[in-house]
Amino acid sequence: MARTVGSSGPKTAEAIRAAGIRLIYEHGFEAMSLRQLAAEVGLQPGSLYKYFDTKQDLLFDIVREHLEDLLAKIADALDGIVDPVARLAAFAAFHLRYHMTLKSNVYIANMELRSLEPDNRAIIVAMRKRYEAILIDILREGQAAGALHAAEPRVAAFAILAMLTGICNWYRADGPMTQDELVTLHVDLVLGGVGAKRQAVHKAG
Amino acid sequence: MARTVGSSGPKTAEAIRAAGIRLIYEHGFEAMSLRQLAAEVGLQPGSLYKYFDTKQDLLFDIVREHLEDLLAKIADALDGIVDPVARLAAFAAFHLRYHMTLKSNVYIANMELRSLEPDNRAIIVAMRKRYEAILIDILREGQAAGALHAAEPRVAAFAILAMLTGICNWYRADGPMTQDELVTLHVDLVLGGVGAKRQAVHKAG
Amino acid sequence: MARTVGSSGPKTAEAIRAAGIRLIYEHGFEAMSLRQLAAEVGLQPGSLYKYFDTKQDLLFDIVREHLEDLLAKIADALDGIVDPVARLAAFAAFHLRYHMTLKSNVYIANMELRSLEPDNRAIIVAMRKRYEAILIDILREGQAAGALHAAEPRVAAFAILAMLTGICNWYRADGPMTQDELVTLHVDLVLGGVGAKRQAVHKAG
Amino acid sequence: MARTVGSSGPKTAEAIRAAGIRLIYEHGFEAMSLRQLAAEVGLQPGSLYKYFDTKQDLLFDIVREHLEDLLAKIADALDGIVDPVARLAAFAAFHLRYHMTLKSNVYIANMELRSLEPDNRAIIVAMRKRYEAILIDILREGQAAGALHAAEPRVAAFAILAMLTGICNWYRADGPMTQDELVTLHVDLVLGGVGAKRQAVHKAG
DNA sequence: TATGAATGAGGCTTCATTCAT
DNA sequence: AATGAATGAAGCCTCATTCAT
Numbered sequence: 001m002a003r004t005v006g007s008s009g010p011k012t013a014e015a016i017r018a019a020g021i022r023l024i025y026e027h028g029f030e031a032m033s034l035r036q037l038a039a040e041v042g043l044q045p046g047s048l049y050k051y052f053d054t055k056q057d058l059l060f061d062i063v064r065e066h067l068e069d070l071l072a073k074i075a076d077a078l079d080g081i082v083d084p085v086a087r088l089a090a091f092a093a094f095h096l097r098y099h100m101t102l103k104s105n106v107y108i109a110n111m112e113l114r115s116l117e118p119d120n121r122a123i124i125v126a127m128r129k130r131y132e133a134i135l136i137d138i139l140r141e142g143q144a145a146g147a148l149h150a151a152e153p154r155v156a157a158f159a160i161l162a163m164l165t166g167i168c169n170w171y172r173a174d175g176p177m178t179q180d181e182l183v184t185l186h187v188d189l190v191l192g193g194v195g196a197k198r199q200a201v202h203k204a205g
Numbered sequence: 206m207a208r209t210v211g212s213s214g215p216k217t218a219e220a221i222r223a224a225g226i227r228l229i230y231e232h233g234f235e236a237m238s239l240r241q242l243a244a245e246v247g248l249q250p251g252s253l254y255k256y257f258d259t260k261q262d263l264l265f266d267i268v269r270e271h272l273e274d275l276l277a278k279i280a281d282a283l284d285g286i287v288d289p290v291a292r293l294a295a296f297a298a299f300h301l302r303y304h305m306t307l308k309s310n311v312y313i314a315n316m317e318l319r320s321l322e323p324d325n326r327a328i329i330v331a332m333r334k335r336y337e338a339i340l341i342d343i344l345r346e347g348q349a350a351g352a353l354h355a356a357e358p359r360v361a362a363f364a365i366l367a368m369l370t371g372i373c374n375w376y377r378a379d380g381p382m383t384q385d386e387l388v389t390l391h392v393d394l395v396l397g398g399v400g401a402k403r404q405a406v407h408k409a410g
Numbered sequence: 411m412a413r414t415v416g417s418s419g420p421k422t423a424e425a426i427r428a429a430g431i432r433l434i435y436e437h438g439f440e441a442m443s444l445r446q447l448a449a450e451v452g453l454q455p456g457s458l459y460k461y462f463d464t465k466q467d468l469l470f471d472i473v474r475e476h477l478e479d480l481l482a483k484i485a486d487a488l489d490g491i492v493d494p495v496a497r498l499a500a501f502a503a504f505h506l507r508y509h510m511t512l513k514s515n516v517y518i519a520n521m522e523l524r525s526l527e528p529d530n531r532a533i534i535v536a537m538r539k540r541y542e543a544i545l546i547d548i549l550r551e552g553q554a555a556g557a558l559h560a561a562e563p564r565v566a567a568f569a570i571l572a573m574l575t576g577i578c579n580w581y582r583a584d585g586p587m588t589q590d591e592l593v594t595l596h597v598d599l600v601l602g603g604v605g606a607k608r609q610a611v612h613k614a615g
Numbered sequence: 616m617a618r619t620v621g622s623s624g625p626k627t628a629e630a631i632r633a634a635g636i637r638l639i640y641e642h643g644f645e646a647m648s649l650r651q652l653a654a655e656v657g658l659q660p661g662s663l664y665k666y667f668d669t670k671q672d673l674l675f676d677i678v679r680e681h682l683e684d685l686l687a688k689i690a691d692a693l694d695g696i697v698d699p700v701a702r703l704a705a706f707a708a709f710h711l712r713y714h715m716t717l718k719s720n721v722y723i724a725n726m727e728l729r730s731l732e733p734d735n736r737a738i739i740v741a742m743r744k745r746y747e748a749i750l751i752d753i754l755r756e757g758q759a760a761g762a763l764h765a766a767e768p769r770v771a772a773f774a775i776l777a778m779l780t781g782i783c784n785w786y787r788a789d790g791p792m793t794q795d796e797l798v799t800l801h802v803d804l805v806l807g808g809v810g811a812k813r814q815a816v817h818k819a820g
Numbered sequence: 821t822a823t824g825a826a827t828g829a830g831g832c833t834t835c836a837t838t839c840a841t
Numbered sequence: 842a843a844t845g846a847a848t849g850a851a852g853c854c855t856c857a858t859t860c861a862t
Contacts, residue, residue: 035856055858114232166370189399192399193397249850251833251847254833255845418825443851444853453826453827454829455853465854559803566800568785573778662844665842
């Protein structure tokens with residue numbers, strides 16, 4: 001994948017971002033060199049600095065934009081759903097679809113937290129907590145309403161998130177199961193795990 | 206100048222291993238430098254090469270020994286248990302305890318697969334598959350016996366493993382919940398997820 | 411801090427090549443460090459890698475270009491000469507002049523064969539064989555024509571080449587004998603050695 | 616070629632010497648490491664220092680002993696021969712046989728002059744000059760006696776030595792020509808080169 | 821907007837050598 | 842006579858980054 005000859009301005013910026021995501025996903029942030037990235041986009045290494053100030057900034061931007069997107073879309077996905085079990089099912093379905101679709105972005109955000117400088121990491125961790133809090137709240141409400149069992153909603157939320165996120169480790173678009181089948185399977189695991197009766201339909205993510 | 210008196214072979218080897226695990230856990234394999242590692246152990250960087258041939262070998266040894274240990278211990282943990290649901294519970298309990306106790310080793314084995322050279326990675330992946338296969342078999346038998354629902358045992362196993370392994374991301378020995386409480390909570394999530402009736406006692410891991 | 415103003419690309423490349431030849435000639439390839447080379451050219455060691463990929467490549471390029479040059483020029487030097495003895499004299503004269511003029515390059519090509527990696531060495535050895543073959547053919551033709559004695563042209567060629575090349579070991583441009591005198595002396599040795607009657611004039615190399 | 620278990624004292628010293636010669640011959644002095652040498656002899660690297668003080672000393676000893684041997688044996692080879700042409704033939708024959716037999720030692724002495732420290736090099740160069748002087752004297756006497764042409768005996772001697780020494784570059788004991796055939800061939804080249812009539816028999820070296 | 825030359829720090833690794841045991 | 846642990850210097854090489862053009 002080489003140079004987009006004559007690429008200019010915004011197109012180059014987007015190409016850098018895309019190549020950056022791919023390379024970080026494949027090799028890890030530390031292992032990816034700006035030389036590689038530049039080669040991928042058809043630039044000299046030094047030229048990248050028109051588009052970011054620091055390798056660290058590139059990572060931070062990718063991760064932050066991912067989390068902003070995630071937070072915006074989960075809000076949409078839950079909008080208008082009130083029943084706690086339905087909300088739980090909708091959360092799980094959304095999370096799965098998002099993670100199957102944007103596997104690389106998600107993977108990076110999870111794996112490369114470690115590579116973020118303390119200040120940047122703090123910002124990202126705070127955003128992640130806002131996302132987790134959404135699930136924790138759903139569990140808490142469901143427990144309060146007697147619709148499911150989650151005596152420790154925080155721990156249960158972590159467990160559920162880990163399970164759903166795990167799909168990034170092996171999902172392939174060309175695998176034997178469809179996204180819908182995988183969603184159904186996992187939503188059942190989640191609802192069963194907290195003793196909720198499956199019912200409502202989940203909106204698409 | 207020769208050796209700093211008081212240092213000795215096997216003790217140094219063990220110190221290097223321990224420091225290696227800690228540093229890889231904290232910074233990642235790529236980000237850890239042998240200078241750091243040497244400083245941590247009180248050696249010159251070059252002196253490390255009495256104890257391994259290559260930075261890559263250090264990683265491979267850590268990961269391989271972890272998986273050998275894991276495979277040996279899960280066999281013990283399941284030994285003598287026949288009922289599929291009991292086996293599932295025992296598997297989950299063992300996995301959790303092991304991952305809470307040897308968090309760093311586990312974390313490294315999961316995160317740094319990427320940093321292993323192809324040949325080494327193949328060996329490790331094969332060992333991991335043997336471990337996964339144990340859980341898949343349990344689910345398959347349970348399904349066959351009508352004791353639980355796992356129409357797709359492979360996918361269910363991945364989901365369960367991701368959930369249980371996730372505990373490494375946040376568990377602290379000095380946290381508010383005991384290991385036993387966490388085990389109970391997670392085993393319930395697992396059994397509930399596959400629609401199994403909780404029953405048997407789980408052997409300690 | 412960026413570049414030291416006043417330095418420029420091709421000039422630097424040529425300076426590196428020249429310094430490389432000198433240092434390898436003086437210290438040997440293994441003994442020459444890239445630190446030395448960089449210092450000689452006024453660069454940081456890492457900066458050398460704009461100009462070659464590998465220390466080995468630097469050596470290979472030097473040796474290969476030397477042999478390409480040698481092969482091109484011997485063809486010129488023999489062009490149009492048909493009499494075998496005249497060709498032998500022309501070959502010897504050319505070889506001597508070339509070796510006196512480009513002593514370092516020649517010396518490196520002979521001494522550092524050992525330092526070339528197998529693949530590179532094979533390429534160079536093949537080129538050398540083409541050069542040797544020219545002399546062998548001359549001797550063979552002379553023998554066939556009854557103009558000289560060379561029952562074993564291959565061995566004789568090696569002996570002659572060794573003798574002529576030996577001049578690199580001690581020749582100094584400021585020594586007591588001129589190049590012309592040395593050429594005459596050696597050509598006599600060669601022709602006498604194979605029992606040929608001196609005759610033709612040798613074209614300058 | 617590994618450890619001579621239980622080898623002690625003088626036997627070890629000789630093994631080190633032999634392995635040293637082989638390794639320097641194969642890889643060059645700079646490229647040979649004391650680790651290699653130690654492994655070859657079945658010792659730890661540090662243990663070599665019972666047998667020499669310095670890597671440099673090892674080289675110097677090898678080269679010096681070679682030259683001492685050479686000087687002693689050429690004296691024997693010429694002993695009792697008075698006719699200059701006969702002496703020249705004897706010298707050439709001796710030189711060739713010695714170089715075919717002790718190829719590695721000779722090669723090292725020629726190639727690794729460069730690796731000797733200045734003081735050591737000066738000593739060796741002086742010994743070499745004594746050897747060269749023998750040939751120069753023979754040529755001078757032959758010229759004075761009108762038995763051969765060598766207007767510049769020093770230069771002629773260098774040329775002859777280079778030719779004869781060149782045999783190290785390609786001679787193989789299992790090659791198609793015998794030592795005797797090669798000696799004859801080269802002696803003819805030498806005598807022919809200086810216009811001497813072949814006559815006397817050459818003593819074996 | 822991009823290049824091309826360069827920096828300086830630091831990466832992993834190997835080396836000759838030392839010395840207590 | 843030999844080991845085994847260690848040193849300290851240096852090896853080749855790669856990196857993120859800078860900046861004149």
